[in-house]
Each structure stands twice: as structure tokens, then as C-alpha cells.
Amino acid sequence: MNVGPPVLLRCDGFHDIGLGHVARCLALAEELKTRRNCRVTFAMRNGTLGMEVVRREGYPVAAPDEVGERFDYSAWMLDVIGKAGARAVVLDVRDDLPRGALDDARRRGILIVTIDDPSDRRLAADLAFYPPVPQLHRMKWEGFTGKLYSGWEWVVLRKEFADRPPRITGTRPCVLVTMGGSDPGGITLKAVSALDLLVEDFETVVVLGRGFSGDAALNELLAGTRRSCRVLRDVSDMAGVLSQADVAVASFGVTAYELAALGVPAIHVCLTEDHAISAGMFEKEGLAINLGSYSTVSPGDIAVAVQELIHDPGKRDAMGNAGRLRVDGRGSERIVNLIADGCRAGK
Numbered sequence: 001m002n003v004g005p006p007v008l009l010r011c012d013g014f015h016d017i018g019l020g021h022v023a024r025c026l027a028l029a030e031e032l033k034t035r036r037n038c039r040v041t042f043a044m045r046n047g048t049l050g051m052e053v054v055r056r057e058g059y060p061v062a063a064p065d066e067v068g069e070r071f072d073y074s075a076w077m078l079d080v081i082g083k084a085g086a087r088a089v090v091l092d093v094r095d096d097l098p099r100g101a102l103d104d105a106r107r108r109g110i111l112i113v114t115i116d117d118p119s120d121r122r123l124a125a126d127l128a129f130y131p132p133v134p135q136l137h138r139m140k141w142e143g144f145t146g147k148l149y150s151g152w153e154w155v156v157l158r159k160e161f162a163d164r165p166p167r168i169t170g171t172r173p174c175v176l177v178t179m180g181g182s183d184p185g186g187i188t189l190k191a192v193s194a195l196d197l198l199v200e201d202f203e204t205v206v207v208l209g210r211g212f213s214g215d216a217a218l219n220e221l222l223a224g225t226r227r228s229c230r231v232l233r234d235v236s237d238m239a240g241v242l243s244q245a246d247v248a249v250a251s252f253g254v255t256a257y258e259l260a261a262l263g264v265p266a267i268h269v270c271l272t273e274d275h276a277i278s279a280g281m282f283e284k285e286g287l288a289i290n291l292g293s294y295s296t297v298s299p300g301d302i303a304v305a306v307q308e309l310i311h312d313p314g315k316r317d318a319m320g321n322a323g324r325l326r327v328d329g330r331g332s333e334r335i336v337n338l339i340a341d342g343c344r345a346g347k
Helices: 020-036 048-056 073-084 099-107 120-124 134-138 187-195 215-223 238-242 254-262 273-284 299-310 313-326 331-344
Strands: 007-010 040-043 088-091 111-115 127-130 147-150 174-178 203-208 230-233 247-251 266-270 288-293
Touching: 007 020, 007 073, 020 040, 020 048, 020 254, 020 331, 040 073, 073 099, 088 099, 088 331, 099 111, 099 120, 111 120, 111 331, 127 331, 134 273, 174 187, 174 238, 187 203, 187 215, 187 247, 187 266, 187 299, 203 215, 203 238, 238 254, 247 254, 247 299, 254 266, 254 273, 254 288, 254 313, 266 273, 266 299, 273 288, 288 299, 299 313
Parallel strands: 007 040, 007 088, 088 111, 111 127, 127 147, 174 203, 174 247, 203 230, 247 266, 266 288
Antiparallel strands: none
């Protein structure tokens, strides 16, 4: 196999923001490494949690020596790009990285790629990718000279979701609770309390991410619930676990797209208003139920939504089919192909 271009991936992952950005970049890294034989390096500024996850997958991480007031973000980025010998830089961050650093790198012939970026950094990109979120239509694109790609086909997921394992359903429904890598809003506890309000017969599975830190509170809650729950942590085969669910209660993020790809009907609880807007698109397209911001959602709201889906297999089937139709799990492959083509063409 020919050696592909060196690529630098810039992302962070820590408790307050979760691991969604890291998960997307790891999905791209796998495609770059296995399909294009690229040397991949991660540039990570914050979060030992995310760095541990990336290093566990075998990728080198470049991190700054200092991050205080004297930290020069632009200089650090350009230095890391040079040391990695990167021909392309992929950005999946929501922080204060100055656009000027990207303009400078682009003038040096580096391919700049942004993933779901709402900031003006997107205007410095050669390639900009977005799911079909409503927020995209509110952005201004004056001065943009790159190429914009938006749609379900550009959703970044790991390869296991492209393989789309068959749904595994039993005679007893399974309701799964998953709130991302760290659950900074503590939504897991609210969801478990909600399911304990129901009298219907179903299995309950709670999936905790690597960064979940509410163990003591969760254990105390589970000790007093009527309903027994199977608790899984830091799952390696997430697609296999998700595919067993008949209904999922999930925080909106990367997991929402994973569930859609597997055809699992979902009930979304959102950490931010931006997430609530995106989740509204899922509800409009018939993929999920959007309960809005976690701060205003009660256990009773979640219980009613779960009860509705448990008693309506026809609606569950329709939601599952709609998800599989829209998200085929091959967005990472498509993006990597365009990155490789851009590097080969010298932009």
C-alpha cells in the first residue's frame, strides 16, 4: 500500500464537554490509517481524559507544555503542524483557536479541514463538513473559498457503525440509557429515576462512559429503585450494545447519529440549546423524540416518552427505518477520500 499524507487531528475531550469530538477524530484516524496508510498525530490542548483515550488507541498526542495566560495558541498550532510534517489539519474543536493560524498554515500549502465548526475558522477551510443541522443556514459564508459539504452522508462515525450489525431484539423489550463519555449534566440519574416510574416489563441497560464521575450518586439511586438495571462501563463494542436496544434514552451528540445508523428509536435529552436545535431536526425527520434541554426535562417527561414507544412497535419500526435510511455510517470514509484527494492535488 502506498504511504498516505501525514495528517494532524486537533480535538479535546474532558468531563465538561464529553468525548464526542475525540470519538469523531478517532473515527477519521482509523480511516486515514487503515484505508490510506497515513501517519496520524493528535494535537490536544486540554483534558487528560481525552488524551488517555487517544493514546489507548495507539496514536501519538502533541500537547503544550503550558496553557496559562502566556500560552500562544497560534504559535503552538503552527509548531505542531511543522513537527508532525502534516499535509492536512483536521479541526474538531469549539474553543478560541485563532483563524489567523489556519490562514497562515493554508498559505503554506496545508489542507485545512473543519468538522461542524460554527466559528469563523470555517472560512479558512479548504473542506468544511456538517451534518444537515438547521444552524448551518444561519451562518454567513462571505469570503469562503473552500468547499462546503452538508448532509447525512457526511456524519462522522466509527467503522463499526458502517458495518451496521443486525438488530438483536428479544421477546422482552430493552430500554438503554446512554449519556455520552462523561455525562456532565448528570442526566443518567434522571433517566434511571424516570424508568423506575414505569410498571411495564422491560430490561434496563445503563451505559456509562469512560469519563463518568457520578458513580456514588448512581449507586445510591440504584440501591433504592424497584427496577433492576444492568450497568456497563467504558464499552468497547458500542455498536453491538446499542443494537440490542428497542428504545434508547440518550444525550444528544455523536451517540444520536450512532443510534440512527443502527435503526434504534431514540429519546434525546440535550445538554445545550444548540444540541436541542439539532435534535429538533431528528424529530422532524422522524428519527427520534426531542425532549429539549436537560435542565427543564423531568423524570416524568422521560417516562411518558419511553412508555409511548414501548407500547407502539409500529412507531419504533418507522423511527428505526428512518434512521438507517439517512445515516449509512460511511461519512468518515467519504471525508477521508476527499482529504487524500486534496493532498494529492496540492489543493
